Amino acid sequence: MMNLFFHRFRQLRRRWMYGLISLIVALGLIVSTPTPSHASSLLELLFRGIQVIQLSTLSTSNEVALGRQINDQLVRREIRLYRNADIANYVDDIGQRLVPHSDRPNLPYVFQVVDDQSVNAFATMGGYVYVTTGLIRTADNEAQLASVISHEIGHIVGRHAVQQMREQAIAAGALTAAGLNRNDAVAIGVDLAIRRPNSRQDELEADELGLANLTRAGYAAGAMPAFMEKLLNQRSVPTFLSTHPATSTRIERLNALIDPATANAGDGLDNAAYRSRIRDLL
Template sequence: MSNWFSNSFRQWRRRWAYALISLLVASGLILTTPQPGQAVSIFDLILRGVQIIQLSTLSDRQEVALGRQINDQLVSRELNLNSDRNVNNYINAIGQRLVPYSDRSDIPYTFQVVEDSKINAFATMGGYVYVTTGLIRAADNEAQLASVISHEIGHIASQHAIEQMRESALAQGLVSAAGLDRNTAVNLGVELALRRPNSRRDEFEADQRGLTTLTAAGYAPGAMVDFMRKLQNQPSVPAFLSTHPAVSDRIRALSQTIDPATANSGDGLDTASYRAQISSIR
């Protein structure tokens, strides 16, 4: 009888110890978070604790994992990826050539081709870059295409997607005292990737970072301006150039940075070679 009582007491004590630890962990999340938000039940936090993330202290590993989840949802529900192995290998080779010269080369990057006639490119957090077949066809040479990819790498290097997610979550009241629910973060990341609401400051910053990366990788820097001018003269400005600031302002800022004497010095200006590489895209 005494053994039964002793075992029962130990089990009861263990259950309460686990409950107390859970309460302390959840309380710590509330007390240590620097982000204001809506009140949330402490028991709800215990139940959902593994799903809560803090955007203000997101590590590289966590960002890559979140970006992977966003990408999984994008490619399964929103995007039709091109299946041509040669084209995908070519685009990936361009992207991987640029990565070592970016300000953020210590995370893995994934470059994907989206089957879409619209001229577009975008990126999400964690190193995921998307380029449409329409944009690939619109470019005159590899350097022009590389300029777009380097711009998107610039967004990732500046962690603009995380900033946008934080601002949007706060504006929509989605952030609790503990942080942002991971599932909510993934859905928000998909929305932001497709809607591309980059600010004037973000676009200028991605342009400058992209230009530095493009040049350091050995491509002709003038290709970035050439491609923008080409797209600016089309009947309708492509979606990825239609956000603030105006294309003319971006061209002016880039032109002031590029030395005219070396604008066309570098790789990627051979149009015939480029057309041969992308010939399977219709």
């Protein structure tokens, strides 16, 4: 009887070990092809119960999920949303008009208004875009507001936040062979969204992608450089413009891409209608 008990125990132990090994192999295949050190890291993280992500092969669904977690942290701890459904819907309507004409139209974009008098806008991965009440008030018309939103969509289209997160994780020594701890990824994502400027290359690419998006959606292309020029001539240049490359350089590049004959051809240039609308909402 005792021999039979030990025989069955050994059988169960082998089955449990085979199942664990299969799980580890499956995890390794999902993340990437594991090296010996990679597999060791995965095993360690598995037993510690830490969820990791592989930024180099981040799928769209995982990007959206990570963006949602970053947004949750931002809304809970870093920013205050403007609690007026009408202005929120207005900004969302502009964003949703732009989305089908972007190069990543299938993301579940979320456009939100931040209760902040500073002139600012930012985005994080997965389709989350934020504009401040200060920026909405400063814009002369809907096309100028749409130009900022389209620029932020450009950052999402270019997956700039994902690349920045990878670079930041490497610099901080947080990126292991197995990948990046999801909690660390969320913390880096929050920091990138509100405190880290985009690179010169990312800003220029977002300008070009945003301009194309703006134009395809039927807004006047000239609104984008016009709004930048307005902000550049203010006493204090907004933080989101006071980064590299210089705003004057960006304006020159945008004007070179726009046909002067059609710069003001399109929707959203009625200043009086815009002022009347936001005065009732803000």
